[in-house]
Amino acid sequence: MNSTSITLNQFYHRFPKADLHYHLLGGVRLETMLFLADKYSFELTELEAKCYYRAYQHETGIVKGGIEALTFLYELMREPEDYFRVLIEVAQDAHACGVRYLEIFWNPSDTKISYQSVTKLLATAIEHVEQEMGLVVRLIPSINREKSPEIALEMVEQMIAFPHPYVLGIGIDYKEHNAPVEHFWKAYALAKEQGYKLTAHCSEFGLHWRNVETGLELLNLDRIDHGYTIIDNPQLTAKYAHQGIPFTVIPSNTYYLKKWPNHNEWAEKHPIRAMAKAGLNIVPCTDDWHIHNTTSANCYRVMVEDFGFDLSSLRQIMINGIAASWAPENLKQQWIKEWSLEFDLLRKGLIEQPQISKEQLIKYRR
Numbered sequence: 001m002n003s004t005s006i007t008l009n010q011f012y013h014r015f016p017k018a019d020l021h022y023h024l025l026g027g028v029r030l031e032t033m034l035f036l037a038d039k040y041s042f043e044l045t046e047l048e049a050k051c052y053y054r055a056y057q058h059e060t061g062i063v064k065g066g067i068e069a070l071t072f073l074y075e076l077m078r079e080p081e082d083y084f085r086v087l088i089e090v091a092q093d094a095h096a097c098g099v100r101y102l103e104i105f106w107n108p109s110d111t112k113i114s115y116q117s118v119t120k121l122l123a124t125a126i127e128h129v130e131q132e133m134g135l136v137v138r139l140i141p142s143i144n145r146e147k148s149p150e151i152a153l154e155m156v157e158q159m160i161a162f163p164h165p166y167v168l169g170i171g172i173d174y175k176e177h178n179a180p181v182e183h184f185w186k187a188y189a190l191a192k193e194q195g196y197k198l199t200a201h202c203s204e205f206g207l208h209w210r211n212v213e214t215g216l217e218l219l220n221l222d223r224i225d226h227g228y229t230i231i232d233n234p235q236l237t238a239k240y241a242h243q244g245i246p247f248t249v250i251p252s253n254t255y256y257l258k259k260w261p262n263h264n265e266w267a268e269k270h271p272i273r274a275m276a277k278a279g280l281n282i283v284p285c286t287d288d289w290h291i292h293n294t295t296s297a298n299c300y301r302v303m304v305e306d307f308g309f310d311l312s313s314l315r316q317i318m319i320n321g322i323a324a325s326w327a328p329e330n331l332k333q334q335w336i337k338e339w340s341l342e343f344d345l346l347r348k349g350l351i352e353q354p355q356i357s358k359e360q361l362i363k364y365r366r
């Protein structure tokens with residue numbers, strides 16, 4: 001392999017990446033959403049249309065989160081073939097951004113089709129994209145925490161009744177405010193007992209760090225999704241940095257985008273940078289690709305341009321993503337070697353370097 005001349009933008013698109021925090025329906029393209037609405041004669045309200053794309057939201061000045069969009073998207077996914085189409089498109093978009101490994105959440109309690117049918121269709125689509133693009137996709141059924149803990153338990157029972165090798169673990173998402181992860185301990189305990197990996201959205205929306213603490217200390221989670229306010233507790237932050245607990249962090253997170261709409265403030269105020277400075281094991285991910293109007297390439301570009309990470313930090317973060325994934329250990333070791341070589345070769349071909357001011361620069365090494 002020879003290094004060829006590339007721009008920074010091409011570099012962000014080409015180096016290999018793992019995305020571990022990706023909601024399937026957050027990856028529904030606008031045209032697909034409109035196609036599905038038409039197919040099922042679903043009349044979109046103005047709010048539904050406007051909360052979909054951040055590009056629209058910028059016009060109106062109202063930034064909406066992904067939850068409203070995800071809720072109505074589940075209404076539009078009515079046949080197994082809809083899931084097949086969406087997964088193929090998700091894979092195409094990810095592949096075009098250098099993503100080589102993707103772990104995808106979906107909420108079985110929200111689908112209009114049985115758990116077994118959705119899993120089967122998604123698995124068929126996964127085999128197709130692995131053959132066509134070499135992209136490896138795996139699945140994480142996720143609890144909708146706005147529903148009851150009993151419904152969450154039913155989800156895990158379904159997973160046990162219809163096991164599939166592509167289903168690696170469980171997650172939890174939606175509004176956390178009145179539903180901390182410990183409410184769902186039975187579902188988590190059963191999943192753990194059955195050998196599934198565990199992750200959870202904790203301490204998002206500026207919520208207290210104890211949600212991360214209970215998730216890790218009581219539920220024995222393997223990973224944390226978000227977890228930003230952990231930095232308000234330096235003792236726990238140091239502990240989890242030492243333990244290497246992976247935190248999937250979202251540069252396009254709605255809560256902080258609303259709080260500091262001006263990206264110039266991010267280097268100073270955004271917790272992602274503070275988490276890295278404290279030595280936490282961070283993995284930047286896209287969360288809701290089309291709803292956040294972002295991509296994997298953009299996610300890493302923001303890490304450099306808005307947060308000030310240098311390219312060696314980006315390399316470390318790429319490796320964090322592989323190591324934090326739930327892929328088999330031997331494959332992870334192979335990817336760490338291969339992707340690092342690829343990253344270095346692409347970096348050699350760069351015809352421009354990121355412009356990061358001295359004050360903003362962060363060197364993240366673990």
Ligand SMILES: [Zn+2]
Binds near residue numbers: 023201287
């Ligand atoms: Zn999420």
